[in-house]
Amino acid sequence: MAFKPSKRSSRSIEEIEINLTPVMNLMVVLIPLLLSSATYVKIGVIDLNLPPAVGTTVSQLDAPKETEKKLDLAITITNEGFYISSSMEIIRGTNKIGPSIPLTEDRTYDFKKLSEKLYEIKKQSLNKYSDTENVVIQAAPEVRYQLLIDTMDAARECTVNGQKYTLFPDVSLAAGVI
Numbered sequence: 001m002a003f004k005p006s007k008r009s010s011r012s013i014e015e016i017e018i019n020l021t022p023v024m025n026l027m028v029v030l031i032p033l034l035l036s037s038a039t040y041v042k043i044g045v046i047d048l049n050l051p052p053a054v055g056t057t058v059s060q061l062d063a064p065k066e067t068e069k070k071l072d073l074a075i076t077i078t079n080e081g082f083y084i085s086s087s088m089e090i091i092r093g094t095n096k097i098g099p100s101i102p103l104t105e106d107r108t109y110d111f112k113k114l115s116e117k118l119y120e121i122k123k124q125s126l127n128k129y130s131d132t133e134n135v136v137i138q139a140a141p142e143v144r145y146q147l148l149i150d151t152m153d154a155a156r157e158c159t160v161n162g163q164k165y166t167l168f169p170d171v172s173l174a175a176g177v178i
Contacts, residue, residue, distance in 0.1 A: 071129035073121065073168065075114070077139040077151055082114055086121065087129070111150055115158035118167050135168035148173075 069087070076083040081099035084091040091100040101113045118135075125132050135155050139148050152171050157164055 068130045069128065070131045071121075071125050071134070072131070072136075073118075073125075073134065074136045074138060074174070075151060075155060077109075077137070077143050077147060079140065079142065081109065082151070084114075084117060084121070086125075088121070088125065091117065091121075109147060109150070111154040114151070115154045115167070116160075118155055119158050119160060119165060122165075122167050133168060134170045134172065136172045136174050138174035 071086050071088070073086045074084070076085070078099065081102040084100040101110055101117060104110050122132065137148065137151055137155065139151075155168050155171060157166050157169075159165070
């Protein structure tokens with residue numbers, strides 16, 4: 001007895017081809033759209049200069065000219081207050097011991113006094129030093145990030161008699177507290 005072949009075995013397998021045209025059309029539209037919208041997105045950035053990486057040689061860095069007089073202004077933030085130093089002098093507080101600008105009575109930092117003191121330094125140092133736009137900020141390890149940002153803002157500009165003055169716009173962060 002002969003068997004009749006079944007319909008299953010005689011059916012051929014059809015190969016299905018994936019249609020990539022819609023995906024490619026989507027990419028053709030999305031890529032220019034994303035590239036053009038990237039120019040409209042603005043990200044808040046704080047401009048600062050980081051210290052050079054450890055291990056770099058003097059030849060890799062542009063060595064400063066030794067004949068230039070530099071202000072080398074530095075603000076150190078500690079739990080006691082702000083210490084201000086420069087090549088002119090180390091600025092002492094009212095009692096000649098401790099920070100240049102101590103904490104207020106309610107244990108907060110006095111950014112207004114800091115700006116006023118930096119304004120005085122700026123006036124004294126103009127036309128005497130080559131780096132009257134630079135300030136280095138050092139912070140103790142336990143100092144909060146927001147305090148560092150507020151100090152940077154106070155060092156950049158101040159308001160005297162209703163008029164804004166630019167103090168030290170080029171802020172650098174030091175590697176650690178001395």
